[in-house]
Amino acid sequence: MKAILLLLSSLLVLTGCATTQSPSGRGQTLLFSSQQMSELGNSSFAQIKQQEPASQDKAINSYVNCVANRITKALPDQNLPWEVVVFESEQVNAFALPGGHIGVYTGLLNVAINQDQLATVIGHEVAHVLANHSNEQVSRAQMTGAGMQLADIAIGAGGIADKELYMAALGLGVQVGYILPYGRDQESEADIIGVELMAKAGFDPAASVELWKNMSKAGGEQGPELLSTHPSQGQRIAQLQQMQAKAQPLYQASKLSVKNTCQRPK
Template sequence: MRKKLTTALIALSAAMMLSACTTSPTGRSQVLLYSDAQLAQSGAQAFAGMKQEIPISSTAVTNNFVQCIANNIIQQLGPSASPDDWEVVVFDSDQVNAFALPGKKIGVYTGLLKVAQNQDQVAAVIGHEVGHVLAQHGNERMSQSTLIGISQEAVSVALQSNNVAQSGAIMSAFGLGAQLGVTLPFSRAHETEADIIGLDLMARAGFDPRQSINLWQNMNKASGGNRPLEMLSTHPAPDTRIANLRANMGPALTTYNAVLNKPKCE
C-alpha cells in the first residue's frame, strides 16, 4: 500500500510539473501551478490585511510623489495598462522596503524614502517589485513549496515502508537540502530577474537606470553590512547585485536616452 502511495505521489508531482511548465519574461523555465485569479485573490486579501495592521501615511506630498513614480512604471506594462487599475499605498513605517502583489497592489514604506534619495532610486525599487509580479515569482514559490511537500511525503513513505534506519535524520537532511539546493537559489534567481525587469521598466518610464546602482549602495550602507552569507540568503550580496545591474546597464541606458518626456515626480 505504501509503495503504491509513494508511486502515486511521485507520478502526481511529475504530472503537475509537466502540465504547468512555462517561461519567465527573461526566458527562464518555470513551473506555475496556480491561476492568475487565485494569486490575485490572495494578493488582495494580504493587502487588505496590511492596511488594517500598518498605519497609512496621510502626508499628501509623500503620497503624490510615490503615486507619480508608480504611475509611470505601471504605464510601461502594456497598451491596456492603467494606473487606475492599481492600488498604491504608502505605509507609515520605518521599514526600508516596498512590495508589489498579484492583484495589482503596490506598497511602499516611508522608511524606504529615507534611503532612496530621489525619484529614480524609488523607481528602481518599485520597478523591481513590479518585476516580481510580472515574472510570477509568488506563483513559482508557492508551486515550488507544493512540489517539495509532495516529494518529502513520498520520501517519508518510502523510508517508513522499508524500515530505513535513521529515517528522521534523513528527512531532516532532505529538508535542509531542499532549502539550500532549491529554495534559496530560486529566491536569489528571482531577485536577479526582478532587478533586470525593473531596470528595463524604469528606463522605459524615463527614470535614470544608473541610479539603481546608487540605490543598492545606499541600501548596503543602511544595513551596516549586517548580512548573512550569500549562499544562505534569499537575496544576492550587494556586490553581486550591483555587478548584475552593471552588466545589463547598456540596453537600459539606450532605452532611457530615447525617452523624450522624463518624469518630474519631485
C-alpha cells in the same frame, strides 16, 4: 488511507500546473492560474492594510504614487489598475503583489533618496510579479509542503488556507514572521526587467547602481529587510553596471515624452 488521499490530491493539483519559461529562459512550474494569484494578492494586501498603518502625509503619498504610476504605465498590460499604498513604518522595504498592488514603507525613502532610486525598487518589485515569480514561489511552497499539506488548498473556493505560508512565499516575511526567499536567478531577472522598466518610464537606470550602494550601507551589517534574501551587493551592482549599455538608450528615448517629474517632499 490518508496517504492515498494526499497522493490523489497531489496528482490533481500537479495535473493542472503549467510548465513555462521565465524571461531569461529558465524553466518555471506554475501551479496557479492568474485569477488565483490575483485572489491571493488581493487577500494578502487587504490583510496587510488592516495590520499596517497607512501614511497620512499627502506630499509623500503623491510622490510615491507619481513614481509607481509611471512604472505601471510602462507595463505591457494596461488593463490592470494598480493600487498603491504608503505604509508608515521605519522598515526599508517595498513589495508588489499579483492583482495590482504596490506597498511602499516610508523608511525606504530614507535610502532611496530621489525619484530614480525609488523607481529602481518599485520597478524591481513589480518585475517579480510580471515574471510570474510570485506564482513560482507559491507553487514551490505548495509542492514542497512547507508547513502545510497539499489537501489544504482553498483558493477561490471559500477562502485561502495557510495564508501565512502563502504570504511568506509572496515575500511578505515582515508581516508574517518568516519568509520563503526568491532565488538568485529570480532576483537577477527582476533586476534586469526592473531596470528596463524604469528606463522605459523615464527614470535614469544609472540610479539603480547608487540605490543598491545605499542599500548595502543601510542597517549595519545585516542590512535592511529588503536585502535579507537578496544576492550579494557586489554581484548585483556589477550586473547593474553591465546593464547600463542597454538601459540607457531606453531611458534617453523615453525621457523626452515624460511630462511629470516626481518631486520628492522636503
